[in-house]
Amino acid sequence: MDQRTSVVGLTGASGGLGTSTLAAAVAGLGQMLGHPALLVDLVPNGAGLDQLTGCAHEPGRRWPVHEEDIASLTSHHLPVWGGVTVLSQRGPTRPPPALGPAAVGAVSRLAADHALAVLDLPRADHPHAAAWFGLCDTVVLVAGTAPPQIAAALVAQALAPCASRLVLRPAEEAGLDPDDVAALLGLPLVHLLGHDRSVARSVLEQEWPGLVPGPVRDVAAAVLSVALRGTDRAGEAA
Known part of the structure; x- marks a missing residue:
């Protein structure tokens, strides 16, 4: 892969944390700041990131079902929206696209065409999770602070111990202290992800989430800074 490409993956320890929204926001903000971005949807049978964005x-093409079609994917096959190249799931399909070695190779090639690649990673129990996590320079685990959410994050860490950073979504009730959760998981805390009312409006208006000031943009900027490895480009995102 081109050494100039920064690849960041985001994985949710459990559902409903806003992981896909945050992934889209990181790609959109990176593109806005002048870093040609690729956004890849790796959540089988999800609604599709093309809907969210x-x-x-x-x-343009969405994830092909057959491996021979996956192997032939190039960037010019894909939709571009807001300047970001998007490889989205189609929504629920039977069977879902095989996100195995052919798909990993295809995304590696696609990423090389961009300065920034943002992967909305599959769950840690996906059969090819290790390959996807290994493709990333940085893996950000998104977790909650309620006890069941922390338990799910511990399981995710045990199944795929590749995460290097943590984003926490504080629970509205009965949540643990974020610093304590970060210490328990053994990961540096990047930012807290609060509720952002602008996300629903962005979806309705077919805009990228996180492009207006608010909690999602703040977290996306922090993740982007980490993804760009502290270079001058990262400073622009802060």
């Missing part, structure tokens, strides 16, 4: 109407 407002480009479901855009022509």
